[in-house]
Amino acid sequence: MSNHPENCFACGDGYYQEVIEDYRLDLPEGETLSVPNLLILRCKKCGEETIPPESSRRIETAVDQHQDTLPAAAVRSFLEQFQIDQTEAAEALGMGGKTLHRWARGTQRVSRSMGYFLRALMAHPVVYEWIRDRRWRRAEQIANHTIAVQLGGFWEASYQVRFPASGGRMSGAQMAATPKPAIRRFNAARGLLTATVQ
Numbered sequence: 153m154s155n156h157p158e159n160c161f162a163c164g165d166g167y168y169q170e171v172i173e174d175y176r177l178d179l180p181e182g183e184t185l186s187v188p189n190l191l192i193l194r195c196k197k198c199g200e201e202t203i204p205p206e207s208s209r210r211i212e213t214a215v216d217q218h219q220d221t222l223p224a225a226a227v228r229s230f231l232e233q234f235q236i237d238q239t240e241a242a243e244a245l246g247m248g249g250k251t252l253h254r255w256a257r258g259t260q261r262v263s264r265s266m267g268y269f270l271r272a273l274m275a276h277p278v279v280y281e282w283i284r285d286r287r288w289r290r291a292e293q294i295a296n297h298t299i300a301v302q303l304g305g306f307w308e309a310s311y312q313v314r315f316p317a318s319g320g321r322m323s324g325a326q327m328a329a330t331p332k333p334a335i336r337r338f339n340a341a342r343g344l345l346t347a348t349v350q
């Protein structure tokens with residue numbers, strides 16, 4: 153352990169001391185990640201902690217490894233694969249253009265779930281086309297009927313989920329396995345679509 157010459161940023165009086173500890177941080181998904189034997193600086197007087205750059209990099213690397221973070225280069229590969237620019241991609245995926253821009257530049261970490269999602273789209277390009285073309289709209293019209301969406305409002309509809317013709321009568325087990333009418337609710341203001349099977 154050694155003292156650092158600069159004064160504490162918080163109290164302005166004490167000095168930082170090098171401490172090596174297991175560092176724990178909370179991840180956005182509610183998990184806790186531990187980085188063992190991390191060098192931190194702690195003020196001897198007030199307890200204020202600061203993390204030196206090398207330790208910050210270790211934390212970043214640990215988070216990336218834990219979350220399988222999609223690298224910025226892979227985001228750019230995604231754009232190249234589908235021959236789209238950031239604006240088109242953001243529009244197709246229903247997300248903010250600024251966020252996609254920061255992902256492609258590497259100034260913002262791709263969230264864990266979106267990293268999985270983009271990987272799936274690159275592995276299965278037909279899914280990207282399905283999303284881009286909003287093909288669920290047609291499927292939902294077939295499932296029931298066209299539903300007018302009021303901006304800022306809600307719509308609800310009951311519908312029966314259709315199954316391929318089985319070519320015979322359904323057994324009791326098949327009947328039991330058939331979903332009951334579901335309620336779909338769309339909040340146009342928030343852009344959320346949720347479905348619950350009753």
Ligand SMILES: [Zn+2]
Pocket residue numbers: 160161162163164165166167195196197198199200
């Ligand atoms: Zn201090």
